[in-house]
Amino acid sequence: MRLTFLGTGAAGGVPFYGCTCPACERARGDSRYARRPCSALLESGETRILIDAGLMNLHERFPPGTLTAIVLTHYHPDHVQGLFHLRWGVGDTIPVMGPPDSAGCADLYRNPGLLRFQVLRKFEPLNIGPFKLTPLPLIHSKPTFGYAIEDTGGERIAYLTDTVGLPSRTKCFLREWRPVDLVIDCTHPPQAPSPGNHNDWDRALATIDEIGSARAWMTHLDHSLDAWLLEHRPTLPQGVRIATDNTDVTLAG
Amino acid sequence: MRLTFLGTGAAGGVPFYGCTCPACERARGDSRYARRPCSALLESGETRILIDAGLMNLHERFPPGTLTAIVLTHYHPDHVQGLFHLRWGVGDTIPVMGPPDSAGCADLYRNPGLLRFQVLRKFEPLNIGPFKLTPLPLIHSKPTFGYAIEDTGGERIAYLTDTVGLPSRTKCFLREWRPVDLVIDCTHPPQAPSPGNHNDWDRALATIDEIGSARAWMTHLDHSLDAWLLEHRPTLPQGVRIATDNTDVTLAG
Numbered sequence: 333m334r335l336t337f338l339g340t341g342a343a344g345g346v347p348f349y350g351c352t353c354p355a356c357e358r359a360r361g362d363s364r365y366a367r368r369p370c371s372a373l374l375e376s377g378e379t380r381i382l383i384d385a386g387l388m389n390l391h392e393r394f395p396p397g398t399l400t401a402i403v404l405t406h407y408h409p410d411h412v413q414g415l416f417h418l419r420w421g422v423g424d425t426i427p428v429m430g431p432p433d434s435a436g437c438a439d440l441y442r443n444p445g446l447l448r449f450q451v452l453r454k455f456e457p458l459n460i461g462p463f464k465l466t467p468l469p470l471i472h473s474k475p476t477f478g479y480a481i482e483d484t485g486g487e488r489i490a491y492l493t494d495t496v497g498l499p500s501r502t503k504c505f506l507r508e509w510r511p512v513d514l515v516i517d518c519t520h521p522p523q524a525p526s527p528g529n530h531n532d533w534d535r536a537l538a539t540i541d542e543i544g545s546a547r548a549w550m551t552h553l554d555h556s557l558d559a560w561l562l563e564h565r566p567t568l569p570q571g572v573r574i575a576t577d578n579t580d581v582t583l584a585g
Numbered sequence: 586m587r588l589t590f591l592g593t594g595a596a597g598g599v600p601f602y603g604c605t606c607p608a609c610e611r612a613r614g615d616s617r618y619a620r621r622p623c624s625a626l627l628e629s630g631e632t633r634i635l636i637d638a639g640l641m642n643l644h645e646r647f648p649p650g651t652l653t654a655i656v657l658t659h660y661h662p663d664h665v666q667g668l669f670h671l672r673w674g675v676g677d678t679i680p681v682m683g684p685p686d687s688a689g690c691a692d693l694y695r696n697p698g699l700l701r702f703q704v705l706r707k708f709e710p711l712n713i714g715p716f717k718l719t720p721l722p723l724i725h726s727k728p729t730f731g732y733a734i735e736d737t738g739g740e741r742i743a744y745l746t747d748t749v750g751l752p753s754r755t756k757c758f759l760r761e762w763r764p765v766d767l768v769i770d771c772t773h774p775p776q777a778p779s780p781g782n783h784n785d786w787d788r789a790l791a792t793i794d795e796i797g798s799a800r801a802w803m804t805h806l807d808h809s810l811d812a813w814l815l816e817h818r819p820t821l822p823q824g825v826r827i828a829t830d831n832t833d834v835t836l837a838g
Contacts, residue, residue: 345673
């Protein structure tokens with residue numbers, strides 16, 4: 333299976349509108365450092381699953397028939413805003429699976445257009461093509477799922493945004509399930525004054541340590557974390573990497 | 586004053602996702618025929634007002650300090666979806682004026698970021714730089730205002746989307762106010778089976794006739810109207826034009 337980071341940014345992305353910090357200026361000068369809305373593409377054979385829909389050009393990027401399904405972590409606008417346009421069309425419907433959230437976002441449920449929303453239940457696996465995705469509750473300001481993703485070859489990756497820490501049942505599941513790769517919310521620099529709904533650097537590292545995956549990818553970075561990384565250039569623990577837009581994780585057992 | 590059509594499309598725009606009608610195929614082959622979310626830029630001297638915020642690249646298109654204000658017709662996603670990203674930033678706030686609508690759209694009111702939402706009242710003029718904008722109630726599925734726009738030189742333009750017909754008080758106001766230019770919702774081909782919330786071709790022409798402006802611009806076109814125009818090539822009444830993206834109306838008295 334292959335998982336490609338389409339976006340690795342927090343709400344607002346990098347560059348952050350109007351910000352002149354070193355990280356934002358670097359991203360303005362070199363688009364390889366830009367971070368778009370946090371999302372990923374999961375592929376194996378003919379199956380293509382979009383995880384989160386915050387990119388605003390989905391209707392141009394994914395012509396009809398190119399997505400098997402869209403799986404949502406939650407209904408905050410930076411994770412669903414690309415659906416507002418994508419929904420209006422003709423042809424085959426697009427399944428959109430996500431956590432139970434009666435509010436959804438704006439009028440997506442009332443005017444779904446091509447989208448067919450389906451509610452997932454925590455810890456009840458969903459099969460799409462060669463993938464089994466198990467929804468894992470996270471800790472966020474809206475109902476939010478991470479996903480334990482396994483393919484028929486037994487390869488395993490856990491995708492966990494947006495969250496601050498992990499609920500104990502999710503943590504227990506992951507410690508037993510033992511993903512090879514862990515993708516984890518790492519939004520703020522260490523000890524941010526009020527991390528709120530997202531991990532800071534220290535909590536992300538602690539979570540990686542607790543789960544014990546061989547490799548881990550930090551994603552959902554705020555511009556302030558990129559600026560902190562530029563200033564401090566910390567040594568990363570073995571196997572831990574900072575995700576960037578358009579890089580991929582290819583698993584081979 | 587100058588008014589530039591940034592977008593002239595209905596929800597979904599042209600090309601419509603997955604559609605292979607002649608109008609959609611034409612727009613795919615030649616982007617001059619594409620229609621983006623209905624919106625316009627109003628300029629005079631240093632004052633730049635964005636009317637509606639459905640374009641999804643506003644944060645890239647309008648660097649900080651380049652917009653004096655954003656004026657909304659209503660809070661449907663295709664008219665505000667560009668605000669979801671634009672709001673996250675640092676620096677000067679951006680005034681966003683619109684009709685009274687306690688729901689707004691998704692979490693824009695709760696998490697306004699840089700945006701400063703202000704509620705307008707019908708027929709109570711708003712002054713921004715050299716412009717006086719008078720909010721005019723329209724007939725739509727959400728509280729919606731059109732705007733009677735006048736500059737200090739006495740030039741007048743009425744911008745009326747989204748609407749099906751006009752409330753009688755708005756119609757009376759406009760007949761007395763006598764705009765030189767009228768921009769009017771014209772979404773559907775004639776006698777669309779259920780025009781719903783928008784003018785069809787016949788009703789747009791009837792409204793232009795009732796207001797009696799010297800010139801009129803049809804906007805907010807659905808792909809089905811573009812296809813109908815391609816097939817029927819109707820003769821337009823004198824002074825009536827079909828707006829296209831990136832064309833402008835320059836008024837000189």
